[in-house]
Amino acid sequence: MQVCPTGIDIRNGIQMECVSCTLCMDACDDVMDKISRPRGLIRYDSLDGVQNSRPWRITPRMIGYSLVLVLLMGVWAFLLTSRNDLDTTLLRAPGQLFQREAAKGNREALVSNLYLVELVNKTHQSKPVTFRVDYPGAQLRMVQPIANVPADELTKGMFFILLPEKSIRESSTKLTVEIISEGVVLDKVKTTFLGPVQGSND
Incomplete structure (x- = not known):
């Protein structure tokens, strides 16, 4: 695909050279819009989503991880702002x-x-x-x-x-x-x- 900065052909599957820039996803969505097809042909998805065509959704585990992350960031910010010079x-x-x-x-x-x-x-x-x-x-x-x-x-x-x-x-x-x-x-x-x-x- 010409848009890929590392010259990867995404049709060959996951490759080590991929830098996860997601330019291929954006380019694919632009093409799909032009031909009136649904977006998401190239996307990040789980194995279950690909095999069973289940849409992405927020799960209790994701909520839990997000809360833990917010808590850790809050503690880090408090320690940073309250430390002595x-x-x-x-x-x-x-x-x-x-x-x-x-x-x-x-x-x-x-x-x-x-x-x-x-x-x-x-x-x-x-x-x-x-x-x-x-x-x-x-x-x-x-x-x-x-x-x-x-x-x-x-x-x-x-x-x-x-x-x-x-x-x-x-x-x-x-x-x-x-x-x-x-x-x-x-x-x-x-x-x-x-x-x-x-x-x-x-």
Whole structure:
């Protein structure tokens, strides 16, 4: 058939070279219209439809598959639209315990933990970032600063979190670190802070 881009003669049946472009179906329907014959001489059909001349119809199985497909697409769309622009991984430095910093002048005694942070920017624009610890009296001291996270890249950094020793009530204190970009909190990560409990001799 001249309309076939791969030069297949459809009278020879299904062939591997077919690219399923359906140009032959459209051309056949045009010819059948011109000679006043019913369309569908060349068509997609089931074996049962060809052998028993049963027309195509929507079956319960097709409806079920369609509903499952719509559900999966809905879940995919929800996950895509609700994901954070930044994906944050925050871990205390392995093998590191807390460190004490003695009081100096007006500064009270502090306890510090070292943390490793990884940021993955899921957008196509670079993101300026800052960090904030949501805990009374907490300080954050950068060791390996992160000021900007390039688009579609992973960036690593390192910082100390310092708490006033007198504010520590447990050996493992729960903290929340906020990642902020241009005044907007993009992500919140929970972590733990190890320190001496008040009244201990550690």
